[in-house]
Amino acid sequence: MSFIEISHLRKSFGANTVVHDFDLSIDKGEFVSFLGPSGCGKTTILRMIAGFETASAGAIQIGGTEVTHLPPSRRKVGMVFQAYALFPNLTVAGNIGFGLKIAGKDKGEIDARVAEMLELIKLPDLGSRYPYQLSGGQQQRVALARALAVKPEVLLLDEPLSALDAKIRVSLREEIRALQRDLGITTVFVTHDQEEALSISDRIVVMNEGRADQIGTPSDIYNNPATRFVASFVGxxxxxxxxxxxxxxxxxxxxxxxxxxxxxxxxxxxxxxxxxxxxxxxxxxxxxxxxxxxxxxxxxxxxxxxxxxxxxxxxxxxxxxxxxxxxxxxxxxxxxxxxxxxxxxxxxxxxxxx
Amino acid sequence: MKTNRLGHWLAIFFGTLYFLLPLVATFEFSLRKLRGVYSFEAYRVVLADPQFQSSFVYSVVLAVITIVFGMAIIVPMAYFVELRLRKLRPFVEFVTLLPLVVPAIVIVFGYLRLYNSSSLLPLTNTSTGTSFLLTCGYVTLALPYMYRSVETGLRAIDVRTLTEAAESLGASAGTIIWRIILPNIRSAMLSGAFLTFAIVIGEFTFASLLNRPAFGPYLQLIGANRAYEPAALAVMAFMITWACMGLIQVISRNTVAARP
Structure with a gap:
């Protein structure tokens, strides 16, 4: 049994169907990327896994539990957004500890976990800074630490590197992959950048017009494209x-x-x-x-x-x-x-x- | 080029003269209560008047209640419109602008018809009920200013992404509004609050027709019966409004400085 099971997932906005009968199984600890052009439905699927969009049909299971109709706060998923989404009124430490505070953890436990996460993202001395005092790469690291601090079962990354410059993008994607391997957390990553998807993923789902054109390892996708679209989009x-x-x-x-x-x-x-x-x-x-x-x-x-x-x-x-x-x-x-x-x-x- | 610059200075000079001359004249007049010397006697008389104190305190209390009551309605509404009902934004904006179009006297007569002593909800039977009605009127009157301030604050932050980030960390809607949204629109809310304060302090129509001892009717009463004191009151009213505007400027400048 896979850790995440998505079956016959469909999403329509009025008469416009953006995700058609989508199926996917993701194993525990696997890093899966959704790759495709704008409007192909990749972010919509991620948002349905997170609970920010309601599925029009189909089901999503995480760890054997049906979560299709659960609110985002009860799905045990951590999400990192393209626009960082750090809370401007809270310090770095406040941001990282936010989820733990909501969960009612005591101060000592929160402080220890925040320190641990700051070490993990290699920003141990920046806990007292505010988000506006950080660079884009640092902000995204903090967003990652905030998502991981609550020990989610699934990590969802919605184009987290798109707003960064080229060099930071490469180094941060390597860091994300190393962190994911260390923690063994099941991760779904959305990107339109083929190089990112090829370099970071265990498997890639190439999306086209709301459907998965091909699901396979980076090598499979690149060397044996199943459709003309996959062949032309990847490489x-x-x-x-x-x-x-x-x-x-x-x-x-x-x-x-x-x-x-x-x-x-x-x-x-x-x-x-x-x-x-x-x-x-x-x-x-x-x-x-x-x-x-x-x-x-x-x-x-x-x-x-x-x-x-x-x-x-x-x-x-x-x-x-x-x-x-x-x-x-x-x-x-x-x-x-x-x-x-x-x-x-x-x-x-x-x-x-x- | 030189003629152009001279034109600008002339425009500024005449504009300043147009706005400041009546104020300076009023201020100068307010100092003439004692014959032959300039003094603050008119101010002393006004400040010592128990009716001034009670009406001013009454209006300040009502202004504070109006701000709290208004924000409690407007902030969640503007938040949910921004978050989930963006298509409704033009309609909500239209509704919030209605108090600028419908005269206050029409609104207050509507209230009197609906809540008079022989109605189903006879709020005007008691002074507390009437004060509550007056507060509701003030909330309506301040609606365009409060909504616009709060909405500007909400538009300056990414409400949707911040909400989703907080939701994914387990926060409820109430927690998100209290811990994330309100702190980030604080300066916008304060701007709305000071505007509301300035409006309520000098409001006459509602308070007079509902027969409440507010500062606006007191201003009118003094104006009708005294010579120098109304000028002193007018200057004081301007000072209160300016203080509110100055506070808005200080808060927004501090916010900009804190977040470059």
Missing amino acids: TLNLLEARVVDPAAGRLSIDGQPVMTTRDLSAFGIADETTVALRPEALTLGDGNGDRNTLSGTVEEVAFLGAVIRVRVRLSEARLSLDLFNDPALQLPRIGAPAAISFKREDLLVMDRR
Whole structure:
């Protein structure tokens, strides 16, 4: 039995359904991220778990207890918000101890727990400061400590890093993950940032128009996207139209050039049209050996992006981009020069018909 | 450029003259009670008048009750409108502005019809009942000012997220209002309170028609029967209003300084 069970969850605002028949099981101690664009329903599901939105249908269980209709205060969940939501009238210590005070704990216990949480978030000397005296990263750490102080069964993080600058975002997400591992707390994290989701999660739920398009490990999601949406949303991708030549042998043609894939083509018939995808980093310049596919075209653009150099090659109709690691010794291709691109057969992803 | 600046200074000069001249004249007149010398005799007479003291204390007490009563109604209402019923905001704003449109005399006659001695709820039968009715009238009268102040305070904080954060930590609605919302809109509430105080202290129509011994009718009574004392009272009334406005400024400045 999973720790969090979400079954047939639906949420409608009037005639507009924003979450459709959503199912998910989360194990105890697991870190699950909801990833998707704005308006895909990820925050609505999180808010239904927290109790801030009422489900139109379906059920949510936490630790075997049905919580679908319980008020937020009785769900034993801790929540961290994008906008920090620290109480401006309370000090850092006051904020962290707020939940414990509400729970009627005695002063000694509150003080000890607040000190422990301040140590945990590495801000042991800032207990007497007010939120406005802290940086964004410090405020979000305090918000995390406040949520954890009451020892919730589930930690909910609603885009907690979105308001921070890039460097702090990276360091804080690592801290959040380390804390979560240490405490072993079941965590649901909402983000629209694919890098965040890929780097921090045990599993990712990729949301699209109120539905889970794919649920899997970061590696699964990235390497084996189940739908065209997942493929295009997670990472940069070349999407190309292809024709199935021999489904049993895994043979296709792209712009009239033959390629092979190790992916299952049994759902397709001969001469069916399909969409294939190639990650830019899976492509290399130059002819491949016999095990690799090779496509020929003309260099159309060379863009310097710092750590990588992105080269765009035009086949007869289709265009695809490939990434080369930046190396000063690298001989960059000339625009207009003929180019061969090679890639492994297993790197050629075949999208389903959705 | 120079002509422009001269124009500005002239506008400021004439504006100041327009507002200050009557006040200075009133103040100067209030000092002339003793023939041939300037003195505060008119102020001494007024302050020594037992009727002044009783009417002033009565109005101060009623102002305080009005503030408490009004805030007890308005703060939870504005909070829930901001939190759950944002669509109703224009309607609520319209309702709270009605006391500025409906004349006080219409409201008080409405009260007298509804709560006179032969009605189902004869509040005017006793002086306590009538004072209660007067307080209700003052709350109505102060509604636009109180609501606007409180609403401005609520809009300055993220009511919804703060409420949700407190809810997830186990707080009830009452606890959230008392421990989180009220401390964060304190300066807005004080602004509303001082405005209400200034309005109630000088209010005449309600108090006069309900026949209550308030400061407004006392001002009118003195004005009709004495020469110098009304000028002294007018100056004192202005001082009270200015003190209230000054306190609003001090509080809002301190709040801004405390939270950059």
